Amino acid sequence: MTEEGRDPKVSARYAELAREAPPRELDEAILAAARREAGARPAPLVAPAGRRRWYFPLAAAAVIVLAVSVTLQVERERPDVAAPQAMRDEPHPASPAAPAQDKAVVAEPDRARQAAREPERPLVARPGAAQRGAVVGVEPSKPAIESRRFTPDPGPAVAAKPAPAPAGAPAAPPPVAEPSRASAGVAGRIAEEAADTPERQLERIAELRRQGRHEEADRALAEFRRRHPEYRIPEAMLQKVLPPR
């Protein structure tokens, strides 16, 4: 034995035996399993290179954008949920206690929490929300409250609709709601009428034309166009709101 545990003659004879090898299918099965395992690694210990380098930052950015979008959407939707409650309290707009009541509707028991949420609320009514008849923001701006409080209810069943005239009598001009206050500046009030729809505002302007209050109607129409530049006035209504030639 020239080397510990080895005999050259024995080794030579052993080397003459058949050199069996695993079948090809066995090789392929093992290598496929090894490749699968290598591909299924949770995370490489070395930094990924090439295109793979961007996968994680992109995924993280997408998740953040999605989360922020959803949060903003939820924040925007929340006041709409409170709207029905605010609208239910509107039948008492003329009451002297109304401002306090409005605030009571708005105020949550936890005033600290309300104060904390204050900056998130919009300070003015959003036009889109006004068209839906919803009060935007838990606590609307003061002009919005005023307009709801001192203008007739825009609903079709209340003051905006003239009382039916007796048969045969000439059609009296429909009463304008609280003319003394209206004279204080109808145009300005229309501008502040966040809860009114454009159609109702046009009806008011047409009413002013019928009453011959063209100056106020002009101002109101100008304000209307400023507020609703995209609104296309129907031809029939246009004849009513434009100044007579």
Add this chain to the structure above:
Amino acid sequence: MEVSDEELMLAYRDGDAAAFERLYARHKGPLYRFVLRSIRERALAEELYQEVWMRVVESRARYEPQARFRTWLYTIAHNRMVDHWRRRGLSLVSLDAEDPGENPGIEPAAAPGSEPERALEGRERLARFARALEALPPAQREAFLLREEGGMSVAEIAHATGANEEAAKSRLRYALAKLKKAVGDD
């Protein structure tokens, strides 16, 4: 300079499947023959052989080159074979006992030679050697195969088989003595 087994295994641990392919190509033949000539039942040997490599694949995340990769690989193979022998009702002690070797699984290769007589003589020599190898007790045969196929030292054989060096040296010495006798009978 050739990349070492340990470096290839580390590369595979880090996700390089090609490194495993190189490692596999290096060791597949010797390991296969080691298992086949230890078990001597081809279907079972192939099953155990696959299990050994699967164990390597599954253990890659924990692999640390504390010993030679080759030693680690044959240690896994040894453990798988011990499990197999246990299932067959053989104890570890019996591994040193004589094994009649009823199933001749080792095939002699075609002996080189141009003349038919010499070729026949060569095949007979190889057949005798193969029978002598099969007749070795499992533990002695394992030690011899680890030496020849695995290229392992006595210390490494002891480590892979969980024996002390004296026992490993003794098994190897007995195996060589018997095989030398088979060669000397030629």
